[in-house]
Amino acid sequence: MNPARFIGRNERFELTRFELNKRLSFIGLELSERGKFMKVENTSTISEAEQRVNRFKSKLEQRNVHSKIYEYCNAELLSENYFHSVFEAVKSVAETIRQKTNLFQDGSELIDIAFSIKNPLIQINDLSTETKESEHKGFANLIKGVFGMFRNPTAHSPKIVWKITEEDALDIMSTISIIHRKLDYKK
Known part of the structure; x- marks a missing residue:
């Protein structure tokens, strides 16, 4: 997940990081945009993990954007x-x-x-x-x-x-x- 490996494929990097961070949240870790691990509070449910990973998109979905x-x-x-x-x-x-x-x-x-x-x-x-x-x-x-x-x-x-x-x-x-x-x- 080194960002340098995804030059010219940023969308693929973000999609992979998104999926990885959902799983990592259960053990209290998150992979940053820079490819570094950060400690975060553990999640205990799938919906909590998905919301934490993408709070912004989740809020847009709540607003039912086009x-x-x-x-x-x-x-x-x-x-x-x-x-x-x-x-x-x-x-x-x-x-x-x-x-x-x-x-x-x-x-x-x-x-x-x-x-x-x-x-x-x-x-x-x-x-x-x-x-x-x-x-x-x-x-x-x-x-x-x-x-x-x-x-x-x-x-x-x-x-x-x-x-x-x-x-x-x-x-x-x-x-x-x-x-x-x-x-x-x-x-």
Whole structure:
């Protein structure tokens, strides 16, 4: 389990470490991301071992987050890497929009084209009233805000500068989950 043996295969390392740590927790050990053993409090049940190993993913499951979150950032979730989990989850929004529209743009330009009121490529409702149009515009602005606040800083700042707590990561992931649920709307 020396991390150097997994260069270019980080997801495999994290999945293996995740499974190993579930078992090690019964004897009070945990293998760190650096490949070093650390003492931890012993677990006595399978569910306790699974929750300890992946508290973050377990909390996301309790919140019933959208399946796209797991699809795009499973390895980051398993390693409880909040910074990269958020980064990958936000990128999943842009990628989902591109897949639905066949557009290649990014950021605000992608959102403006995809969610225009006159010729929307994606709709989150039937746009039949002023209120529904307002909701549609607000949703587009929410996505732009998520990009500006959570994708751009993670893309341009090292994680030692742009720190993110578990609580913030959970809230951000919940917001991204709402976005994916709205993107699932069918006319």
